Each structure stands twice: as structure tokens, then as C-alpha cells.
Amino acid sequence: MDTTKTSAPLTPEADPAEPQTPAQADRADGSTPAATKADTTKAETDVSTSDTEAPADAAAPLTGEADDLDDLDDLDGLDEPQERIVGGVGAAASAIVAAGLGLVALSGTWVSRVIAERQTLIGQIESVNATTTEAKIDALYGDAWHLTALVNGVVSTLALLLAVFVLARPAFGAPDRVLPVWIRSVAWAAVALGALGVLLFGSMYFDLLLPLPKAAG
Secondary structure (H helix, E strand, O other), X not given: OOOOOOOOOOOOOOOOOOOOOHHHHHXXXXXXXXXXXXXXXXXXXXXXXXXXXXXXXXXXXXHHHHHHHHHHHHHHHHHOOOOEEOOOHHHHHHHHHHHHHHHHHHHOOHHHHHHHHHHHHHHHXXXXXXXXXXXXXXXXXXXXXXXXXXXXXXXXXXXXXXXHHHHHHHHHOOOOEEOOHHHHHHHHHHHHHHHHHHHHHHHHHOOOOOOOOOOOO
């Protein structure tokens, strides 16, 4: 009987298969792990976002500086005094009335005509007792002409004073108060008409212009 035992081949026993993670399986297959791909995609997104936001951040200081310059311009405009145009109803009415009085005075008022006619009637009554021709002319025409010039001169003076008051009124109020252009234009027209009337009728009243005619011999 053969008592020699045949030795079993010394082969390493296969270890039981251990579970592998997906990352290890991917490494074994030679592909990139899923987590690595996600990290790479996130890094690229961050780089793109930073590149996009960089110009906006760089432009932000420029926009702020522009706003500051606009604010400074606004403050400079506030420092400059601005004229306040105020057109009151009283000033407008006064300017129109002054211009009307100046125009009526130059053309002859109804009051001056009535006064002149009354004085002519009085002169006719007084001329009966006049001894000279010059006295008769003076009684019939001289006094009536003088009264006409006096009344029209007074009206011209009123127009002139009213127009000057309209123009000078803002100077006694707020420093920035200015009348509208049309009111000042009408007031200056009234000043011109009033001054012309005062000069003209003053010369007529004192016989400097159109004196009484003299009788011959």
C-alpha cells in the first residue's frame, strides 16, 4: 500500500470579491470620475462668471464719478441767483392804462375839448368889453387854447408818472423779481408818450410853440 501522500498544489485561494465604489469602477475602466467632471464644469462656470462681471465692476466707479459730477453741476446751478419773473395783474393794468392816457393826451381828450368850448363861450361874453383887437383874440381863443394845453399836459404827466412807477416797482420788492417783457415794453411806450405830451403841451401853454397871432397895426 502506497502510503505516500500527494501534496495538494499550493495555489492561493481567491479572495471573495469586494464591492467597488463607482469612482473605483470608473478608474478601473479608464474614464473620468463623475465627481471630477462636476468639479471641472463648476470651475469653468465660475471662471466665465468672473470674466463677465469684471467689466461691469470696472465700469461701476466711472458711473459713480459721473453721478458725482452731475451733482456738483446741480449745486453750482443752485449757487447762481435766478431771476424770478413775476407779472402781477396790477402792473399789467397800470402799464396799459399809462399807455392809453399818453395816447389820448396827444390826440386830445374829451374833457379838454369841453373845457375849451366853455372857455370860448366865456371869452365871447368878455370880448364885448374888450378895447383892443389883441384883447379880443386873447379872450376868444387864447384862454381856450391854454386850458386845452393844460388839461392834456396834466394827462400826459399822469401817464408818465404811472409808467415810471410800474418800471420802478420791482426795485423796491424782492431782488430777483422781474416784470415780463411785454409789461416793460408797454410801460416804456407809455413813458415815451407821456414825456412827448409833457414837452409838447408845456411849450403850447407857455406860448413857446404855436403862440397867439398878433393883430396888425
